[in-house]
Amino acid sequence: MNLKRITAVVGAFTLITSLFIAGCGSNTTNNDKVWRVGTDATYAPFGFKEKNTGKLDGFDIDIITAIAKEEGAEVDIQNLNFDALLPALQSNTLDIAISDMTISEERAKSVDFSNPYYIAGSGLVVNTDNTNITSFKDLEGKRIGVSIGSTGAEIAGKIPNADVRQFNLIIDAFLELQNRGVDVVINDTPVNEFYVANKGRGIAKVVGEDYDAAPLGIAVKKGNTELLDKINSGLAKIKENGKYREIYKKWFGKEPPVEQ
Template identity: 45%
Template sequence: MHITRSRFLRQWALGLLSFICVLTFAACGSGTPSTNTPNPADTGETSGNTTLRVALDPTFPPFQTTTSGGGFEGFDIDLINAIAEAEGLTLDMQGLPFDGIIPALQAGTVDLTISTMTITPERAQVVDFSRPYFKSGQAIAVQESNSDITSYDALAGKRIAVQIGTVGADQANKANAADVRTFDNTPLALQELANGNVDAVIGDAPVILYAIKSGSASGIKVAGELLTEEYYGIAAPKNSPNLEAINAGLATLLENGTYREIYQKWFSGEPSELPEQAPI
């Protein structure tokens, strides 16, 4: 009888312990996320209240430049602000050298760039682009007295100044030039031309034409025809969820006339028709 009662007590104690363990496990498990629940950081989802860090190179008037008060102004600035307003986005604009912007996008230290960045196949391999927001092309600038350089072929054996990391730099490196000098921005390259230290500059046509019109680069002219037909895009890291809102906002501005208003604030004439995708 004593043995039977002891055995019963042991079995009862073991059963009670098992029951407590089950309750404890269930209680602990209820606060633990399932292994099948995705982490928002892993899915790339962003909160509607997220501030987007926008990189730009403020040395490219009339697209972007620094104001006397330390802010930014230009066509690109007005455009990205209008897109943000249309989509309810908050922006934090940060100035960076142009050749450092794509590395910053790849490193995730910025979320977007609107910096007159030409959409190219090479860039599209490492970043994603919005639909085109501006039609442009590469132009050759020479001194007004220059009559020798009238085409791209005439650049062979010449001294050329360019902005580092640009399509203009790529064009110059293929021109069989005697010397290609790189600068941090196009205005510095144009000043090198105005001073007679180089024979030509290759750069974005709107920037060169604006420099001539505003008088910031004196005694120069555009030679020959545009070398390329290009489109600028707003770039983001690969698979960024932010481009959907950017494209939607840009489409709204194109449809409601806001894009045209911004264009005519900074340029003369009518804006070019823009495709939904760049022909690259």
């Protein structure tokens, strides 16, 4: 093989290698633009599985999808139990968690939260024939159903002599209420109202005033400021361009509250 032939072969090999490396770099860039999002799809209307297709849908799904679009990213949404979401962030299994999650001091010790995207109070659900429970003042000594790791669980833990029963899924708590295994379920009011208007129609009712309303946030791993900044940026954009209002009206049937 002469020198020219050797030079040509080496040049071709170098070009192929360069293209391969460039291609690998391109794939890495694309992967960086896919946000791994976790949600618990049992908190309708925030997140749920469509009955016929099994597709994830809901307010939270639409919100994080719209935010990602504004920031030039896509979302890969995974369905996990609520109490598994924060550990999944900490172990880098997820990038983001959005699931009707109240911003609390305790949770903020392990994850960072976005600016609030919804304000939700906690309320009570009882069977339609229950006349003994009309407010949080009536819960002492009662059997209370909550989902593990939820704000409802935190509230129930403060009620004197209560028999608190925790469930992996909030729908299981509602089912236990229907079966008379608990007297009341404590959960976020929008989820309660959706349940009573749909699967719980004629079976359960919402009673009492909301427990202290609190903001919901989108969680990321502690210290992931780059992603958090993108989420806050995207959230501000969809609030400004009207997309947030559109999504809010779609799922709650009313205008979003005016921000102070």
